[in-house]
Amino acid sequence: VLDGRIHRGRHLLGGEFGYMLYGNDDTVSHLGTIVNAADRYNRANGTDLDGKALYELAKTGQPLAQKAVRDMLQVLATTIFNLQYSLDPDCFVIGGGISQNSDLLADLNQALDVVMAKVEIAPIRPIVRIAKFQAEANLYGAAVNFQQHQRSR
Template sequence: MKNLAVIDIGGTSIKFGAWVNNELITLGSEPTPDNIASFYKILKHRVDEIKATYADISGVAISSPGAVNKEARQIDGASAIRYIHGFPIFEQLETLFDLPVSIENDANCAALAEVANGAGKDNKNVLFLVLGTGIGGAIIIDGKIFHGSHLYGGEFGFMLVNDHETLSEACSPVNLARKYNEITGEGLTGKEVFDLADQGNQIAYELREKMLKSLAVSIYNLQYSYDPEKFILGGGVSNNPRLLPLLKKKIHEMVASVPIAEIEPEVELCQFKSNANLYGAVVDFLQEHK
């Protein structure tokens, strides 16, 4: 088994770890710098520390935002970290570390972690949905990431769920809060609006019902498009214990309303939380550098 340095690049912080003797060791984080020179300096310093501390580090596994183009060996698309996009960053980092490098999209890494040793560990075909500021996700087919023809595989947030809203607009907790606050003039969070619906607040209840229905319709449609063994939900909203039972009820109603529907989508919450991207980056490296 390879020992690796592991990095999770985020918009506000960069997490570090080491994969040693088949175990993940978390090693803290650094604030994400605003320029690429500082970015390289931090990464080299931390990887050099890992190499000095742990024996036989043979590569660097990285989770990153953006559309990771493994063929072109660069990060396409856009993210909050603009300076990592649009050039052959794989080669730059391999020169910096003097080690082989793998990079995969952060949502894809989280999905790989779940399939390797989480909620999807007994499954080969899984759809992973991340409910955060928007809706992201990943498609796992035969245990591996399906990137799609344009690197948009798993970008479920782009799907239209009604005449004017994407899945991200209809179902993210951030937008749930925005809609409620625009009506009431309050400043609640998505979780607060979600919980307020249980306390008899009619506005919160109706908005939550619309959110759950849109998510249920999307899961139903994806079930009959990709036919996965299960769906795994991640993101901050997955910590809300009320989400899963309410969503399952909506999905059940959806399936019951379609006479020809024989399969009810199986939905579970993710098991990995804050370290999912680090763990998944390791899985990606080991798949890529067998």
């Protein structure tokens, strides 16, 4: 959202941050989501966990699960940091299923601490919030988008 309106961009790709590359390895959507972190964990460990179960396992202290979640959070924190210094928004709002995790905000802020420590000249710390409608945020966003589109006709 830019200036109170959903930003689509010329090619309708505005806000598709998951397409961004993270290093030379892969896309943010592949490395920075709990669903894909669980998929990588499952392939490496012969398990069948979803993202919620992986996060819960990490909280019990299981080292490989902790690493999977920590790596995902670091990608997400780095992406948020980079977007802060590209777009300079007021804040970042996290929605989707992961936003229902009560530990997410604290864990993501810890990952942001790591990123901020690497770039001492960066004066602004990104502000991250959880979407009011959490996992249903995309549905409400679609409704607002529809309303805005109808008004502009």
